[in-house]
Amino acid sequence: MNQSDQLQEGLYDSKFEHDACGTGFITNITGKKSHKIIVDALTMLENMEHRGACGCDPDSGDGAGIMLQIPHEFFLEECMDHALD
Numbered sequence: 001m002n003q004s005d006q007l008q009e010g011l012y013d014s015k016f017e018h019d020a021c022g023t024g025f026i027t028n029i030t031g032k033k034s035h036k037i038i039v040d041a042l043t044m045l046e047n048m049e050h051r052g053a054c055g056c057d058p059d060s061g062d063g064a065g066i067m068l069q070i071p072h073e074f075f076l077e078e079c080m081d082h083a084l085d
Contacts, residue, residue: 024048033069041066 007014024044026037045066079085 038066038068041068 024041026041026044028034028037045064048064
């Protein structure tokens with residue numbers, strides 16, 4: 001992309017665009033929760049291994065993983081069942 005092709009609008013400036021290799025985002029745009037989203041996220045994570053996203057360092061981790069929403073009530077009940085304060 002050359003200088004004349006770059007777009008600037010408000011705070012967005014295309015000159016700051018760059019590849020974000022090693023990241024991914026899976027969601028349902030309407031917010032519907034489903035097991036398929038988890039399966040797709042795990043598949044994506046498996047396909048990122050070539051980028052070092054493999055959890056190879058057991059002491060510090062490398063950030064590889066998925067983030068998901070857990071209802072507070074469920075989490076609290078699980079913590080109580082396992083004697084975690």
